[in-house]
Amino acid sequence: MRRHVLSSLFALVATGLLVSAPVFAQAQVAAKPAPAAKAWTMPRTPDGKPDLQGVYSNATTIPVARPANLGAKEFYDSEADKAATATAGGGRAGRGGAARPAADPEGNGLAVHYDTSQFGLGGPTVKRAASLRTSIITGPEGRVPPVLPEVAKAAQERRAYQQAHQWDSAQNRPLAERCITWGFEGPPMMPVGYNSTLEIVQGQGYVAIVQEMIHDTRVIPTDGRPHGPAEIKRWMGDSVGHWEGDTLVVETVNYNPQVVIQGQQVSDAAKVTERFTRIDPDTIQYQFTVDDPKTWVKPFSGEYNMVHIDGNLYEYACHEGNYGMANNLSGARATEKK
Amino acid sequence: MRICRLGGWLLAGAAGAALLSLAVLPTPAQAPAAYKAPKTKDGKPNLNGIWQSNNEANWDIRPHAAYAGPVYTLGAAYSTPAGLGVVEGGEIPYKPEAAAKQKENFTNRLKLDPEIKCYMGGVPRSTYMPYPFQIVQGTGTIMFVYEFAGAVRVINMGAPTKAPADSWMGWSNGHWEGESLVVDVTSLNDQTWFDRAGNWHSDALHVIERYTAIGPDALQYEATIDDPKVFTRQWKMSMPLYRRLEKNAQLLEYKCVEFAEEVLYGHLRKQPLQGKGDSK
Numbered sequence: 001m002r003r004h005v006l007s008s009l010f011a012l013v014a015t016g017l018l019v020s021a022p023v024f025a026q027a028q029v030a031a032k033p034a035p036a037a038k039a040w041t042m043p044r045t046p047d048g049k050p051d052l053q054g055v056y057s058n059a060t061t062i063p064v065a066r067p068a069n070l071g072a073k074e075f076y077d078s079e080a081d082k083a084a085t086a087t088a089g090g091g092r093a094g095r096g097g098a099a100r101p102a103a104d105p106e107g108n109g110l111a112v113h114y115d116t117s118q119f120g121l122g123g124p125t126v127k128r129a130a131s132l133r134t135s136i137i138t139g140p141e142g143r144v145p146p147v148l149p150e151v152a153k154a155a156q157e158r159r160a161y162q163q164a165h166q167w168d169s170a171q172n173r174p175l176a177e178r179c180i181t182w183g184f185e186g187p188p189m190m191p192v193g194y195n196s197t198l199e200i201v202q203g204q205g206y207v208a209i210v211q212e213m214i215h216d217t218r219v220i221p222t223d224g225r226p227h228g229p230a231e232i233k234r235w236m237g238d239s240v241g242h243w244e245g246d247t248l249v250v251e252t253v254n255y256n257p258q259v260v261i262q263g264q265q266v267s268d269a270a271k272v273t274e275r276f277t278r279i280d281p282d283t284i285q286y287q288f289t290v291d292d293p294k295t296w297v298k299p300f301s302g303e304y305n306m307v308h309i310d311g312n313l314y315e316y317a318c319h320e321g322n323y324g325m326a327n328n329l330s331g332a333r334a335t336e337k338k
Numbered sequence: 339m340r341i342c343r344l345g346g347w348l349l350a351g352a353a354g355a356a357l358l359s360l361a362v363l364p365t366p367a368q369a370p371a372a373y374k375a376p377k378t379k380d381g382k383p384n385l386n387g388i389w390q391s392n393n394e395a396n397w398d399i400r401p402h403a404a405y406a407g408p409v410y411t412l413g414a415a416y417s418t419p420a421g422l423g424v425v426e427g428g429e430i431p432y433k434p435e436a437a438a439k440q441k442e443n444f445t446n447r448l449k450l451d452p453e454i455k456c457y458m459g460g461v462p463r464s465t466y467m468p469y470p471f472q473i474v475q476g477t478g479t480i481m482f483v484y485e486f487a488g489a490v491r492v493i494n495m496g497a498p499t500k501a502p503a504d505s506w507m508g509w510s511n512g513h514w515e516g517e518s519l520v521v522d523v524t525s526l527n528d529q530t531w532f533d534r535a536g537n538w539h540s541d542a543l544h545v546i547e548r549y550t551a552i553g554p555d556a557l558q559y560e561a562t563i564d565d566p567k568v569f570t571r572q573w574k575m576s577m578p579l580y581r582r583l584e585k586n587a588q589l590l591e592y593k594c595v596e597f598a599e600e601v602l603y604g605h606l607r608k609q610p611l612q613g614k615g616d617s618k
């Protein structure tokens with residue numbers, strides 16, 4: 001089952017359907033930090049901390065970068081404004097209502113792989129937090145700032161090499177295809193094309209977050225300990241958390257140098273700060289700041305809301321079911337022999 | 339149980355050595371009833387922590403002498419240490435054809451062992467692989483996070499639910515029985531093993547686990563194994579698990595996919611690797 005979904009996503013990527021927007025950059029959005037409902041009081045764990053536990057969706061139709069025609073407009077005025085602007089202005093409000101693909105003309109069953117609803121991209125299938133935000137990236141620019149010139153150059157060289165050698169070996173394939181990281185686990189955690197689902201469990205001195213994609217799990221200590229040794233670089237970084245009032249603040253450093261944030265490999269100076277605040281019975285406001293002075297010309301911040309959903313996370317055995325890797329490589333070897 | 343054991347000893351003494359091996363079966367799960375774990379704020383035994391087995395079960399859950407590893411160039415460093423075993427009674431009650439398959443698995447372990455391929459360990463193997471795991475005890479759920487392959491399962495402590503499909507780590511419903519966390523694990527697939535010796539199970543595997551604190555820094559782990567397709571009866575394994583006491587103990591990443599890619603896909607490379615054992 002998983003392999004269908006995975007290969008389908010790659011199929012989408014390959015056809016460019018997803019690629020145009022920093023792919024999964026499509027994230028979603030969050031509502032304006034709305035004032036909490038009147039009668040609601042913060043639920044707490046037995047040790048008195050805000051209770052963030054549960055299963056959440058961070059699916060969204062909000063793009064990471066603000067459509068250019070919106071300028072510095074950070075919020076739509078209304079749902080009507082949002083719909084009108086997105087259509088008339090050519091702005092990309094996200095794939096939420098994306099039309100379904102045409103039926104499968106050759107009857108070979110491939111159509112199912114382009115069924116956007118299968119990936120949570122279809123409007124009604126996935127619960128999303130309501131939001132009038134125009135982009136996940138906050139601030140007047142509403143987009144990830146440029147990278148430093150030397151970083152851009154290095155990235156370009158890597159890309160050129162990759163293109164020339166993309167089928168040489170498994171190690172030449174993208175991290176997501178290798179099932180090492182999906183690229184959205186973060187931090188910052190970003191919505192994915194499908195399965196934008198995560199679960200939070202709070203134990204004594206820890207907040208643990210498992211993201212459905214590749215079952216990537218962050219176990220974040222909140223007991224005041226410092227970061228681990230800088231020698232230990234990690235795919236999801238080295239996170240420590242603390243509570244500021246009712247907000248969980250998590251700081252992450254020590255990223256593996258191959259980690260990609262918003263399409264860009266980060267440096268050993270990367271530091272990401274996340275803030276989790278439960279703002280109503282169903283919603284966690286998620287805010288983040290990415291600061292990597294060796295990569296981007298300046299820090300950037302983003303925000304979206306996660307919405308509580310009923311149900312469970314299911315096992316995403318990515319590597320275990322990665323038949324596509326062997327198939328693709330053997331296809332490449334066969335092609336070379338022609 | 340104590341009485342049974344005592345009776346066993348006496349019987350063994352009287353009846354001779356033949357019975358001795360049965361009489362001294364370890365019964366650790368039941369024995370240390372005296373200890374009571376500190377409680378969480380909501381009154382449950384507090385099992386939070388980073389835990390690890392300290393035994394040789396991952397090589398072979400049965401009693402075994404030391405033997406050479408499957409790759410002779412690795413010499414003494416990667417050979418198998420002897421172990422007393424964790425199977426109560428020492429023997430796994432395989433059906434005859436299933437016992438034959440275990441031997442085949444062992445012979446072909448370099449090709450077949452899911453651990454080599456960086457596949458999630460399943461239950462119970464994940465518990466006694468030589469890596470720590472962490473229990474994050476929430477209020478409605480308890481998360482078990484394993485360092486090896488980043489495997490994880492979230493144990494539902496509410497009304498039992500049913501799995502929609504089989505999976506590597508199975509479907510876990512838990513409840514408290516006195517001092518013990520009891521986890522009923524179903525819907526495990528047939529792809530995982532019990533150890534590196536090729537001890538195996540089918541997709542009919544049903545595991546009931548018990549985690550009981552036996553001291554501030556140790557748990558007793560017990561797993562009852564039922565799989566009518568493979569075994570003639572239920573059987574049980576048990577072992578202590580130890581708290582990682584380092585002040586800065588934490589679960590680190592062992593995302594082993596990249597360590598297994600050459601094994602899995604190396605034959606499909608464009609250029610063969612130069613020099614054996616190189617990874618790049």
